[in-house]
Amino acid sequence: MAAVESPHKNTLSRIEPLLRAMLIAPLAAALVGSCQSAPAGKAAIDTPDQTHTEPVNLPPPQAGLPPDPMHGQKEETKGYAVPKPPLSKEYWPCSDCHNDSQPPNRTRRELKEDHTNIHLHHDEANRWCLDCHDAENRDALHLASGVTITFDESYRLCGQCHGTQYRDWKSGIHGKRTGMWNGEKQYLLCVHCHNPHSPHFKPLKPEAPPVRPSLIR
Ligand code: HEC
Numbered sequence: 001m002a003a004v005e006s007p008h009k010n011t012l013s014r015i016e017p018l019l020r021a022m023l024i025a026p027l028a029a030a031l032v033g034s035c036q037s038a039p040a041g042k043a044a045i046d047t048p049d050q051t052h053t054e055p056v057n058l059p060p061p062q063a064g065l066p067p068d069p070m071h072g073q074k075e076e077t078k079g080y081a082v083p084k085p086p087l088s089k090e091y092w093p094c095s096d097c098h099n100d101s102q103p104p105n106r107t108r109r110e111l112k113e114d115h116t117n118i119h120l121h122h123d124e125a126n127r128w129c130l131d132c133h134d135a136e137n138r139d140a141l142h143l144a145s146g147v148t149i150t151f152d153e154s155y156r157l158c159g160q161c162h163g164t165q166y167r168d169w170k171s172g173i174h175g176k177r178t179g180m181w182n183g184e185k186q187y188l189l190c191v192h193c194h195n196p197h198s199p200h201f202k203p204l205k206p207e208a209p210p211v212r213p214s215l216i217r
Pocket residue numbers: 085086087088089091111115118119120122127128129130131132133141151154157191196197
């Protein structure tokens with residue numbers, strides 16, 4: 001037993017103070033160093049950078065034009081080739097009826113004289129016809145900002161509230177996009193698949209399971 005108790009222990013205990021000194025000295029030095037440099041770092045953060053306080057020269061807002069939430073995305077939205085919007089021939093152009101002889105009626109009401117087939121089922125508690133259709137120019141839609149858009153840009157209207165689907169639609173994940181992966185593309189409008197007045201899909205009734213061949217006689 002005693003023989004196994006090696007001489008190493010003795011050696012270790014002898015050099016221990018030396019080892020300690022070697023370890024502690026750099027640590028202490030680092031600590032002192034960081035304490036000394038702290039005030040300098042603090043001062044640098046507290047002093048505001050005087051070079052960045054000059055006013056930025058923004059172009060003046062254009063008078064009379066409401067801000068367009070899609071501002072800056074215009075170039076992008078130009079590129080969407082879509083088929084004709086699925087409007088009924090009997091109702092287009094809207095201005096056949098909605099002209100000076102029939103001024104816009106902004107009162108929220110149940111329509112009785114026309115459009116009786118349109119039942120609003122699309123967040124109807126908070127929305128009415130003229131939130132999407134332009135009152136003054138019935139042949140156009142408008143965004144929340146008041147900017148009018150044509151019916152072949154209706155995805156911009158939908159995109160205001162359904163940003164995720166709009167983003168996915170643009171990249172061909174939602175809806176239907178055809179064409180070249182690195183060239184011209186065609187898109188179906190949201191309204192080719194969704195009724196803008198009642199966009200929910202009715203739940204489908206599941207089909208009966210297929211009959212086993214062994215049961216067919
Ligand atoms: C969420 C926005 C939205 C609301 C709210 C809305 N519409 Fe529409 N409506 C649209 C869009 C978008 C189209 C175009 C669909 C298309 O391109 O075929 C449309 C199409 C129409 C059409 C043409 C239908 C056809 O068959 O050609 C009529 C008429 C119409 N809307 C009337 C109304 C009336 C009346 C109301 C209120 C009861 C209303 N809309 C509410 C977005 C809306």
